[in-house]
Amino acid sequence: MDVDAPTTPEVEVVHDDVDAPAGALTDAAHDEHHDHPSEGRYIAIALMLAVVTAAEVAASYIDLGWAFLPALLGMMAFKFIVVVREFMHLKLDNRVFSWLFYTGLILALFVYLAALLTFRFFEG
């Protein structure tokens, strides 16, 4: 009888361990199936992107002085982020996907900024 006491709980612990990931899996799988925005919202976003593109093109014909470069880069970044977050659903999806994508993006940004600095691109 001395042997009986520790045996059963030990086996039950194993059972709990097996059970836990199955529950976690179900919850995470549910997280992936979020409610996507309506078609009307997608059309509104696309129209907004078209307007920003028109503004970009207009800015390239107007003399904005020192504000030209920041304005164009700002509009470019805005369009990029809107497409990635809204159309590619990174806003709603699991954060792991955002980490994977933004890691590549930020790595590229730093590597090539360093390369451009090495070639003294920003000096002249």
Next chain:
Amino acid sequence: MSDVVKETVQDAVEIVKDHAEDVHDHDVHAGDHGHDDHAGGHHTSLGLSNTKLAMWLFLGSECLLFGGLISTYMLYRNRHSEDVGPDQLWDIPFTSASSFVLLMSSLTMVLAVAAAGRKDDRNTKLWMIVTAVLGGLFLSGQVYEFTTFYREGLGYTESLFASSFYTLTGFHGVHVAVGIIMLIATMGMVAKNKISGDKAETVEMVGLYWHFVDVVWIIIFTLVYLIPA
């Protein structure tokens, strides 16, 4: 002693049975959410789709590829002869129109993904074919632009500017062409009901690739065409 062994074995059998039932319940549950018969096999221990995880990883690595091509162009954009450079060649209204076409193809693609999510095959196929046509239109514009530039004297080996420009925009064009092939192939598979796993997820993967091609063009359009050297 033999009773203890018998009880332990019985407990173990019950535990295995319970676990088998749990796994079955999970598979049925996941199937209810659109993962059909592939529910268990397509997910990592994080509960995320393997396919989607791989696609995002691939897109992250593509940022490095296009980052290299864009920075190479930025370095060499001034290295051209005086009479065949961006000032003489660029046709901003024409490139703006083709940028608009590619931007709208992102809208039609997201509408195809939304239709696939609703299991609406008819609209999924419709929006995918519209996306492929818009992609083809963009690609035609690029071919026209390349032909015009070549006729005006900008060969691939003409200057460092020419080589880096054609390599960057050519690589992007190849990505668009691959996207069109993916769209047509997926559309055919949806039409013939040949997608064995989750149909909505397959369309979504094509969509992720297509949107990425669009965001790369957003950067190329601004840095290459709109910001003067």
